[in-house]
Amino acid sequence: MPWDRNQMAERAAQELEDGMYVNLGIGIPTLVANYVGDKDITLQSENGMLGMGPFPFEGEEDPDLINAGKQTITEMDRTAYFDSAQSFGMIRGGKIAAAILGAMEVAENGDLANWMIPGKLVKGMGGAMDLVAGVGRVIVVMDHTNKHGVSKLLKECTLPLTGAGVVDRIITNLGVLDVVEGGLKIVETAPDVSEDDLRAATEATLV
Amino acid sequence: MPWDRNQMAERAAQELEDGMYVNLGIGIPTLVANYVGDKDITLQSENGMLGMGPFPFEGEEDPDLINAGKQTITEMDRTAYFDSAQSFGMIRGGKIAAAILGAMEVAENGDLANWMIPGKLVKGMGGAMDLVAGVGRVIVVMDHTNKHGVSKLLKECTLPLTGAGVVDRIITNLGVLDVVEGGLKIVETAPDVSEDDLRAATEATLV
Amino acid sequence: MKKIYANATEALDGLLRDDMLIAAGGFGLCGIPELLLEAIKDSGVKNLTFASNNAGVDDFGIGILLQTGQVSKMMSSYVGENDEFMRQYLSGELEIEFNPQGTLAERMRAGGCGIPGFYTKTGVGTQVAEGKEHKDFNGETYIMEEGIFADLSIVKAWKADETGNCIFRKTARNFNPPAAMCGKVCVMEVEEIVPVGTLDPDHIHLPGIYVHRLIQGEHEKRIEQRTVRQKEGA
C-alpha cells in the first residue's frame, strides 16, 4: 500500500538527525515536524527565525510572528530572530543541514521544478531557489505521479527549473529514491509496493 | 602665524554640520571632537560603534569598549554597537558623511598616501582604504610640509596610495585647499600667512 | 538632528517623484510600512518601481498602490496573494522582475554596503540566470547579481529613539534592515518613538545612521493567514 501524506512525512522525518537545523517547505513537508519525536531538530523559517514553534492557541496569534507561509506561529526557548539578508546568508552559506520541500517535477539528474507553470498563474519562487542552491541536503517529498497518473520523476524536467542538479533524495508515496550517477536509485519501497510497481510509475532512468 | 595642532582641529570642526555622522582618524583629527561645540555630531568608531563618547574616568575603563585606536572610551545615550562587517558596510555604502584623517602625502589629483613607507615598518592600512573609498567627504588634516620643510602637497604621491583621487579638502597649518579640476585651490589661509607663503610651501599645482 | 516628523505625508514631503525606485521592508503583510504606503497612495505619484519581497494583498500593503495603478514594476520573490497584481501582470500593465528571496535581500544589503555586484549559486541553471554573468570559483559556477540602489527606502520598525536607532519585533524584522540600508533616503515608521538612551546600545538592530526621517503611528498589523491549534482537552 502506498504511503499517505502523513506516512510520507513520517518517512521524511527519518532523514533528520539530532542537532540538525532544517527548513521545511509548505504542504507535506510541514507535517514532518509532527514526526521528529525525541530528536533535537531546530526549524528555520526563512523569513527570519530559527526555532520555529507550533501554531498559537486561539487568541494568542501575533501579527509580528509568522512563518514563511505567512501563517501565525509561536516561538520557543531556543528561538533567535534575524533579518532576511542574514537568513538567506545562512541558507546560501550551507549552514542549514537539510531542506524538505515539495516539487512538481524532479529529473534523474537532480533538476528540480516547483515554482512556475508557464502560461498559468505565476506566483514567484520565494525562497525555494536559494534553499535548493544552498542547503546541505535537498529532500523532495511529493506524490510519485500527478493526478493524471503521469510520472513526476522524469528524464528531463519540462517546467522551468528551480535548481539544476540539486536534489539528493526523493520520497514519494511509492518509495524512496536517491539521485546518483546515471539516474535514480531505489532506496526503499512503501509497504506492498514492489520495485516493479515503482518502475512502472517512473519515467526517469532507474539504476 | 600658522595654525597649531589645536587650531587646525578647530578649523576642521567647521567642516562639520549638524546631524552629520563622522569618522575621525588618529592624531590631530581626534582633537576635532573638542571643537564641535553645539553641533549635533555623531562619531563613528570603525571597530563597531556609532556615538563614541570621551575617555573614561580613571577606574571606569572597560576592556570591551575601545575605539579604532584601541584606546578605552565611553558610550553615550545615542550609542549603537554593531559588528565589523556592518560597520564597514555603512562606510563603504556612503552613510558616513565625512572622514577627517591625517596623511603623509596628498597629490593635486586627490591621491592620498598615509599607510606605508616601503622598506620601513609596515603596519597595515587598517580601515583607512575603506574610509577614503566610501565616505561622503574626505578631509585631510596635516602639516603642510614634513620635518625637512618639504611640501606634503605634491604633484604626484611618491608613497603607496591609500586611495586614488579621494581627497576633497586639505587643512594644513598654513591654510585650507580644495582638490579641483587641474590641481589644488586655496580656500583660505591661516592668519598672517599669505597666499604667496602658501604657494612657496606647496609643490602641487595651485589653480 | 531633527528626524521626527508629524505624520507620513510630512515625512515624505519632497522625496516622492514619478518613475522612482522604492525599496520597501516587510514580508507578506508582516512588518510592512503601512502608513507610508497609504501616504504614497495619497500623493498620487506614479510609475513607481518597488523592490519588495511581496506585493501585499488587494486592499493592504503595496496592493493599494496596484489598485490605483501607481506601480509599473515590481522586483519581488513572491506575489501569489494578490489578484489585482495577477490581472495587471497578465494584461501587460505591470512588469515583474522575479528575484529569489535571498538574492533580493542580499541585493538590497549589497546596495546599502556599497557593493555593486556579488556572486551567488542561487538560480544557476534557471531562468533567473539568463543574461547574467557567469563565473567559476573552485570549479563551481556562480552568477553575478547586482546591488540595489534605491531612491527611497520605506520601512517599519517596532521602536526607535529620536536619533533613529531602532529595534524590530520577532519576524517583523525580515526585509526591513536591508531595505533601509539601500535607499538614498530612508523613512521609517514605528509603533513608538522613545527618548534617546532608552534602548540598550547592544540591542539596536539598525543604527540611526540609516534612518533619515521618522514617524510614529497606529498600525493595523493585519494577519494574512490566521492559523491556530486547539488547546489539548479543549
Place this chain on the structure above:
Amino acid sequence: MKKIYANATEALDGLLRDDMLIAAGGFGLCGIPELLLEAIKDSGVKNLTFASNNAGVDDFGIGILLQTGQVSKMMSSYVGENDEFMRQYLSGELEIEFNPQGTLAERMRAGGCGIPGFYTKTGVGTQVAEGKEHKDFNGETYIMEEGIFADLSIVKAWKADETGNCIFRKTARNFNPPAAMCGKVCVMEVEEIVPVGTLDPDHIHLPGIYVHRLIQGEHEKRIEQRTVRQKEGA
C-alpha cells in the same frame, strides 16, 4: 545537540591540523578568543594561516603563536602592535596579506554567506588592487574580492545559551560574527553559558546555528591602550 565542552583543549579536539586556515574574531585585544588561542599554542599545530584583523601583542592574542613560530601567514589589516611579528615578517619567516579592514570583514561575511566574490571600491588604484579583477559599474571602477572560507573559526562572545545563541558586549563584537560565519566549524568561548530561554530571541547577535562547540571560561580581557580623563575639579 551537545555543544558544550569542558575546556578549550577538548573543544578543539580533532579540529586542528597543520597548514589550516583559521578565522579569528577580535579587534586589537578586544573580544579575542584568548582561551582557544592558548589551547592552539599548547596543541603544537603549525604552519597556520590566520584571517584576523590584528596579530595581538607579543605575549597575548595571536602573538603567543608567533612566539612559538606556529603561524606562517596572516591575513590582516593592521599589525602595528607586535614587534615579534615585524621581526618575522622582515626576515621572511612570516607572510602577510594585507586586507583593508572592511574588505577583510566583508570577505569573512561573504564566505559565511556562500558568496565567493564581490566588488568593492576599496583599494582601487592601490597596491591592494594589483592582480585583482577590475570591473566598471555605472562608470566607476571596482575590484573583486573573494570570500574567505576558513577551515576553523575561533571566536569569543559574552554570553551564549546551550544551543549557541549568543550576545556580544559593546565593541567586543567587532570581527566575531563574520569570523564565526566563515568557518567550516566554529568554536566559541564565552564568559557565561546561560540556560536556553534566558536570552531574548530578539537580542541574539549570532544564532546558534553558527556555533558548533562552546566553552565557558575566565577571561583576562587585557586592555591595550588605557586612556582616561580627569574628573573636573579633581
